[in-house]
Amino acid sequence: MGTGERPLTFFALILPFLAAAAAPLLTRLLKHNAAWVLALAPLWMFSHFAGMLGPVSEGAAIAGGFDWIPSLGVRFSWYIDGLSLTFALLITGIGTLIVLYSGGYLKGHPHQGRFFSFILMFMGAMQGLVVADSFLMLFVFWELTSITSFLLIGFDHAREASRRAALQALVVTGLGGLSLLAGLLVIGAVSGQDDLSGLLASGDLMRNSPLYLAALILLLGGAFTKSAQFPFHFWLPNAMEAPTPVSAYLHSATMVKAGVYLVMRMNPVMGDTVAWETILPLFGGVTLLVGTLLALRQTDLKLMLAYTTVASLGLLVMLTGFGSEKAVEAAVLYLIAHSMFKGALFMVAGLIDHESGTRDIRSLGGLRGAMPVTFAAAILAALSMGGLPLFFGFLAKEEIYAAIAVGGGWATLVTVVAIVGNALMFAIAFAVGLRPFIGAAAKTPKHAHEGPVLLWLGPVVLALSGLIAAMFSTIAHQLLSSPMASAVAGQDLQIDISTIPHIGMPLLHSALTIALGIGAYLALDRLRASMASVLEAIGWGPDRGFDQAIRGLLRLSFGVTKIVQNGRLDIYMTVTFIAVALTLLVPMVLFGELPSVPVFPDLWFYEWTVVAIAVIGLGAVVYAQDRLTAIVSLGIQGFAVALLFMLMGAPDLSFTQFMVETLSVVILALVMTRLRLSVSDHRPTGQKILDVSVAGACGLAFGMLLLKVTQLPFDETLSTFFKNYSLVIAHGRNVVNVIIVDFRGLDTLGEIAVVMITGLAILALIRIRTKDQTVPAKRKGRR
């Protein structure tokens, strides 16, 4: 790691987005072979991160970054320790294989370029998430994964099921994101830190805070929705509507692991409390059981895998929350193993689907001859998922049982849950990885044969890496697992488990798991039938609950809109003006801020004349027989006020007032003629009294407000500044105009933008021909 590390890491962070921008064009030029070029991006990132293995495995953390918005204290910074690095390597490594796999899987798809673009953007978001240091960056990338996964799940947007799944994922993970944001704010407020590296150094600060529980619940709200913990698990299986590369990537190694990452990241500062060690194992354990049981019910290969992913995430959360160093080690090993075998199995499922035309396990069989390479990859991955010796999954499982078999009621319960869950996952692993390949050849929609290299490369590499990592477990532990476990535990941990089985409780538990698993595999059809009948008996699930919640929300908003937006202009106006009068009057009365009675003004006779004209104009408005006369009379009053401004020495104000009054009369008259109202006023007496009181209250309120304002001592700082510097700094003698265009230029820019938007809105209102032809009048003016 030389001095060039910082720009290179930054480049690695933005490279996927650059590649995403180039993807559509490349795909147009090279068709599906663009995958070979695009895969170079994640491959380079992988090698860049791999270069960090040396220092990180020695316990160093690589931090870097630069100021983003210095005035707000926002930094674009990263912090790469063992945990981040392992995640980054999984994301970029599997990402490389997924890009290649997508090249083969979506070959000839009209929107393949778009797909590459989406998946690379997702990769960038995910990578940013796991290396982010500042809370803000963490949150931004977290949300970015939600948004890009929305695009990916809904990729096949012509189908309703895809759109629903995408929306569901976005709603669930988006809500979780808000919860996370709140949690991060609480943590920031308590600890005074705004980045993870600072937080990790804060010791027991969070645990001792009275706000600990609130922060924990908010944080877990984010983590549990993202990582599909029960009862938020339903979006994950639905997200299988996405093309298989998406499932293989998002739902094996990345997106859904983001929640696990967050929990692991917070373990050193938030873990080791009663709440932590109760909530996490509880939700994790329930998720593990629910996931595996629901997986039994499925016949679709992808859905079976999806539910076991839910179960695996539950297992990971359960282990992280168990609270011992061994459990952390187990979680780390299982996470690495799961990323490899689940990615491979998803790709195998897609490959089978792609080549045979179906993913239904009941109509698949005997593919071993037609797809030997796929079969090899599938069986290797299944062996790892089943936790059989020689594979990385075995290490994970041994470590799990070693960690939780510590005696005591709670640990025994956890052990039972783990054994049942693992046994069922074993059954599913072989149902996906073995069953389609053995037995008599079944008749499939397409004549199955081996897929192209782009398709089988990914699963083969991943499945083999599960074997190789276990073979050379010492090196794997030293480089990946131990640094990661140390980062999660917050203290130095050395993992030393190897593939050679040791006689003891863990092995016994493993053997029990495998025996149960084989039994479940053989009885799969019967188990599926009984699960189906149980689920039918229950009938309701969170998935349907989601629909009901959305429908209820829609109905509620329709109801509220009906009450609030009833379409009657006079009611809107009455409510608005009553609100205005109350806002002005109530504080004045409550806080005793009423203005004192003003002294009688000393005016010249012609000034009194103008005031009289204004009053006459107002009287004419009230007594006018038809509307046009009323509008013109209002104009008289306005002109009189403009004249007063002129006499009192405010030519600019007066000038503008003249023009505004003129245009108001013209526009009001135009609006009135369009409204096709009757010429005169037919309001009943009650209505008249109400209108008069509202108008009177508003007038009174504004009058008193102005009186009060003028009675307050006048702060001359600003006017002196403007007077003194208008000519010197801004080269203008007209102070008013200099303020508008120079001193307060930004305000004016905003104001003219508002003027234009208002114009557009009014234009749109006029153009829309509604049934009752009503158009709200809008007086425009300024000052």
Next chain:
Amino acid sequence: MRTLIFRTAAPYLTSLMLLFSVFVLLRGHNEPGGGFIGGLIAASAFAIYGIAFGVPEVRRSMYFHPMAISGFGLFLAALSGLLSYVFHVPFLTGIWTSPSLFGITVDLSTVMFFDIGVYLVVVGSITSIALALEEREDG
């Protein structure tokens, strides 16, 4: 409203008012006036023309859609602010230059273009509202 006197006077009135609006706009930096008030004057000029000769006539004489004029104004105002970045001063800082044309010194500034932007936004928005309202009356 379409009396002979009004129809005869309207073109002169409109031209005078437009000329006056530009005058008010440009002198605004030192005397009462400015982009906002100038824009209002120009908008009423177009309103008068519209009342006298009808909306199609105004649209033809304006050539551009009033909303396009408004949009261009906003663009111009923002652009005049952005120019300050070239000189490494904060957004919207006024930049002045006084070139000499035929022996007369002319003060030019980004502030002036900003004010012209304000003028165009006001003319465009108000005129398009007024015209839209008048149009439906005709139809």
